Amino acid sequence: MPNSLSSFNRDTFNTALREKGLRPTKQRACVYGVILDKRDHPTADDIYDRVKRHLPGTSFATVYNCLETLVGCDLVRQVNMDRSPTRYCPNLTPHAHFRCTQSGKIYDVEIDNDTLSLMQALVPEGFEAENLDLSFSGTAKSSNN
């Protein structure tokens, strides 16, 4: 039985959904599962393909619905880089993204607390930032694959 969540993740998942009064359905679990499974910042399209291998009847709308739900429950994060399709990421720690313009691959980049504080301090008086997004693009040596 592939893509069953580990009991740890299953717990996180159930709890997060129940807290919002939402149902932990098999589609939602599966979408969450494939995102945890291969942390390659998949697009909705990628996720759809992977989910179909486990739950063949799943529709595109459902994938989008599930993703929206998971994002709303803070189980996964959206990653938007330029105009390219939205990607999804189970890494919830504060981190930036690096996109290789050659391969299209996206890498997580840790942000240390000092730098994070300095960035947050850029926001002027009278503005209240709830969200911060930092991304880089450029080239990655192929040894980083």
Next chain:
Amino acid sequence: MPNSLSSFNRDTFNTALREKGLRPTKQRACVYGVILDKRDHPTADDIYDRVKRHLPGTSFATVYNCLETLVGCDLVRQVNMDRSPTRYCPNLTPHAHFRCTQSGKIYDVEIDNDTLSLMQALVPEGFEAENLDLSFSGTAKSSNN
């Protein structure tokens, strides 16, 4: 005659285009003009409306073509925030953006050199960043309009 470029901007414009072997057409000048004129981070749609007031025959495709050209000549910058339409910005200094989730307005946020260096230092060995994007979203007090 509205939206004629100041002689300073006209020079910048002509030079930047000629350097790439491109023609400084009236459509390109007008698109550049409206972006300089009202620095409110307009979308292609906004720009189209404003350009039509000066050059009524202009098509949408032309606006997009001109924008691409201007970006390629480093005369304006694209600003992408989440999934919302691309916006355009004539501020070429390193700066971040703040989007007010209530009004949708976008504000420039200066980045000091120290913070900029620290951010650039986040990029790990083996990665070469050509581009850095920092954006915030949250709420802005209405006195910031």
Next chain:
DNA sequence: TTCAGGAATTAGAATAATTCCAATTTAGCT
């Protein structure tokens, strides 16, 4: 346990931003 009612899923249509395309116009050279 059943069953009512809300929640979730589904297929397919609709939308929004952007890009593509083929035809026409224009600008810059000789």
Next chain:
DNA sequence: AGCTAAATTGGAATTATTCTAATTCCTGAA
């Protein structure tokens, strides 16, 4: 003026995403 490549044009096409209305599925009260 006339040639040629570049730019513009209108409309069709594309892409990612959202919407809609119908169906199916859970859950908890009887």
